[in-house]
Amino acid sequence: MSRPFADGEGKVGTWVNEFKENQDVTYACLRPVQTTVLGKTAKVYLTPFSLNDYKLEQLKHSKSLSEKNSNYMMVCQKSEPKKTCEEILIPKMKVIPSKAESTLQKLSLGVHDESNKPGHKSPSAAAILSADMESSDEDITPGVDDFSGLSPYEKKRLKNISENAKFFASLQLSEVSARLREMIKKRQPPKSKRKKPKKRENEIGCRRSMRLLKVSPSGVSLPAPPTAPMLIEDENPLLPPGPLEMIPENADDNHELFKGFLQTWAEMNKTSSKNMEEELSSLKSYKANLNGMVISEDNVHKVTKGSISSVALHPSETRILVAAGSKLGQIGLWDLTQQHKEDGTYVFYVHSQPISCLYFSPANPAHLLSLSYDGTLRCGDFSRAVFDEVYRNESRSLSSFDFLAESAATLLVGHWDGALSLVDRRTPGTSYEKLISSSMTKIRTVHIHPVQRQYFITAGLRDTHVYDARYLNPRRSQPLVSVTEHTKSIASAYFSPVTGNRVVSTCADCKLRIFDSSCVSSQMPLLTSIRHNTITGRWLTRFQAVWDPKQEDCVIVGSMAHPRRVEVFHETGKGVHSLLGEGLGSVCSINAMHPTRYVLAGGNSSGRLHIFMKPGSY
Structure with missing residues (x-):
């Protein structure tokens, strides 16, 4: 299956399929290696760290993503043929200092927040993984050397994460999503009331009694009954006093x-004169x-x-x-x-x-x-x-x-x-x-x-x-x-x-x-x-x-x-x-x-x- 990647100009390509077709069976383990790296990275993000003492802006953007992918190919070729990519990457990730771990954690969280906003299409996991896998001593820029104790791979990885974060920030996805929400709220159609069906003039209604319609059997309307005068006083008024x-x-x-x-x-x-007490x-x-x-x-x-x-x-x-x-x-x-x-x-x-x-x-x-x-x-x-x-x-x-x-x-x-x-x-x-x-x-x-x-x-x-x-x-x-x-x-x-x-x-x-x-x-x-x-x-x-x-x-x-x-x-x-x-x-x-x-x-x-x-x- 082909996986997209992002180059320095923000374009997306598919190099994974070409890599699989041109490589031998020894490197067919790249897909499980990618899964392993993601699992290990989620584990490393649990350590707190502050980036106040470092200037990530000093990272250079001289090389494009296509060059980084070629560097990653060279690293894999220089490695021992008997060791798999998993054996090479896992030992190095175990020695990442706490500061670097925190740096990776915050940068990853920043990218995650940007990608979760409405209307944002996040880059595929294969492109991010390919950029993180690039490691070369020649590509390390000045300023990253200040991270003492980091391997060239981790320094390169931090650089890639920073570049990706800046790229997504330049898209201003949060502002676009906010404007979309306002447009949706304004364009909500009003609740339409159910219209009563118009009564047809010639429609036949329910059958009613002629007595209730006050019509005689011959069809002639009956005269209205005389209306009784309204009684204003009480229903049961008291009778006048006296006899x-x-x-x-x-x-x-x-x-x-x-x-x-x-x-x-x-x-x-x-x-009767009869005695009642008898x-x-x-x-x-x-x-x-x-x-x-x-x-x-x-x-x-x-x-x-x-x-x-x-x-x-x-x-x-x-x-x-x-x-x-x-x-x-x-x-x-x-x-x-x-x-x-x-x-x-x-x-x-x-x-x-x-x-x-x-x-x-x-x-x-x-x-x-x-x-x-x-x-x-x-x-x-x-x-x-x-x-x-x-x-x-x-x-x-x-x-x-x-x-x-x-x-x-x-x-x-x-x-x-x-x-x-x-x-x-x-x-x-x-x-x-x-x-x-x-x-x-x-x-x-x-x-x-x-x-x-x-x-x-x-x-x-x-x-x-x-x-x-x-x-x-x-x-x-x-x-x-x-x-x-x-x-x-x-x-x-x-x-x-x-x-x-x-x-x-x-x-x-x-x-x-x-x-x-x-x-x-x-x-x-x-x-x-x-x-x-x-x-x-x-x-x-x-x-x-x-x-x-x-x-x-x-x-x-x-x-x-x-x-x-x-x-x-x-x-x-x-x-x-x-x-x-x-x-x-x-x-x-x-x-x-x-x-x-x-x-x-x-x-x-x-x-x-x-x-x-x-x-x-x-």
């Missing part, structure tokens, strides 16, 4: 019919009466637009009158004795937010009290056809209330933020309020003990507390008993209706718990835990287990089971009865039982009331 007149939202021109409806509700102000019926007879309760399509009716959040049954024994509060703030009244459902149903907007509590007054059944999240508590007086404002607190959201006295003159109101209010209705004008701070962070329900009315129970996030109303502190009231058996949020907690010796709670951990509250002042041990699915989801009203006023050892609660039903459990945890039928096709989350009759009203999340009763109970 509200009973004006139904679904009233027609028949005012006489509505007046008769109000007169019916106003006359139902007396309950002994409870046996569980067997109670179960038999539940079996006689049925539901029909005539006993299902939509009374409110929104989901029903509270239900109350009028205590009358002659008529079945039901009231339902919705999440939209409506109160729906339904008289089941009317032949037509529409004639016996009226809806009133009394609040602007959900109605969580709805009770008929125990002292006057013609009064219907309602409490809403909007911070108002009103009393519907059917004899005067007006909804009076009993209590108002716009800064706090109300959650529940109960009658602190049997006369319904004082009320206990619970707030969502854990506060309590004592409201006295006997104060003329605005009701007197006493704000009390409880030990709970949130209150969902408040219920008064039926016998010892100084005690009341509250249900919050995960705790149920019993307080004594005589020792309430405006700053922070401490409970008498704290029940901590619940693991998730509590929906409700109520005393049993006759003696108050039991408490039922509904928890989101799918359990109904029965506690012994016969000794309220000390403790409330857990008696029974009933497994029941209470996960109603987002769109259904939460379950609230309530006691049957006629049978205080039994609780009533809605169910998620199929077919849809309302279940009745005994305080021991045993199932007593399931109320179901073809007329019940949805979940009744809120239920209320008549205090003296076997009539049950259940409300669902679409505003419908479902009435279970014995046939002929009208």
